[in-house]
Amino acid sequence: MARMPGAEWRPIAVNHTKGGQEAVRGVVVHIMAGTFEGTDSWFRNPAAKASSHFGTSKSGKLRQWVDTADRAWAQAGGNRTWLSVENEGKGGDVLTDEQLDRIAEVLAWAHKTRGVPLQVTHDPNGKGLGYHAMGGSAWGGHTSCPGPRIVAQLAEIVARAKKLTGTTAPKPYTPPAFPKGLAPNKAKPSAVTLQRALKKAGYMPSSVKESPNYGPQTQAAVAKFHNAHTQYRAKGVTRDPAIGPKGWAALFRLAYGK
The missing domain is CATH 1.10.101 (Muramoyl-pentapeptide Carboxypeptidase; domain 1)
Structure with a gap:
């Protein structure tokens, strides 16, 4: 069994697959489009045919519904190789500071236990911290989940996970001036x-x-x-x-x- 220390363990009896979780590529961020407790109830309804490994509330609760050795039904074609975190809120929201901390804890734990790299990815074949929309039609076509404002927060989640794990972050980098009006198909250093x-x-x-x-x-x-x-x-x-x-x-x- 794989239960995360610090997460409230509230297992569901339906809407997941026992076993079947393969090598984990990373953690996928979702938005509930609803409330924390409402989503908890929905995952317990056989008609939902949906679930998630973890969930966060706006106030900072962290709950685990599915053992990470099992397959949650969160992102269709990505279920076999990705862990999932549903987050209380709706499309267009940003995650609260407390939610950022809880997801960072999940990512840090996945890094420690499953070797998930502490980086943002936008590729369903990549590794690290991703988001539902990046999987496109193969992941159910949820192109608005969790929304661009939350996608923009992923780097902050990774930074917090690095602090939790003691990972040395790269030194701040000042980018060089970018040539204005860089034209496609032209050689530029x-x-x-x-x-x-x-x-x-x-x-x-x-x-x-x-x-x-x-x-x-x-x-x-x-x-x-x-x-x-x-x-x-x-x-x-x-x-x-x-x-x-x-x-x-x-x-x-x-x-x-x-």
Whole structure:
């Protein structure tokens, strides 16, 4: 059995699969779109066909419903290899400071017991701290869960987990000036620096070969970053190949810490 110390153990008799949890890639953050106790009741209803390993309340309660040796029914195709944390609230919310602390505790425990790396990932095939929407249709198509404001808080959760585990955080990094108006498919020395930051932040697969050429793979990774952080892209643009000074600085904060 795998029960997290410090979490209230409130097991459910339905809506999960005994055993079947494979090597854990990481922890997935969800939003309940409801209340903490209401979600607890819903998970106990056979009609729900849904559950989560853990849950947090806005006031900071941490509850465990499913043993982490078992498979919770939280993110469809991601159930086999990811642990799940549902959080009280609704779409458009931000997590409370108490909720950030509780998720950080779950992540730190998963790091200690399952080797989950203390990093943000935006890739369902990656590892670390992820979120429901990143799995797309394979994870049920919940593209608004938990919402961009909470996705923007994931880096803070990782930072708190690092403090809990005593992990040495990278030294603060001041990003270099990014060439204004960087054009796609043009050789630029800064393209390699950009690619490394995109990989570190989880927006570009680590297998992509670094190149000074700002080609289609780099453009796609930048667009993925923009779509996760809409405040840094041009208004109305969904696949913006350029990145401005604010976006450049934000990307480096995500990649290397504050």
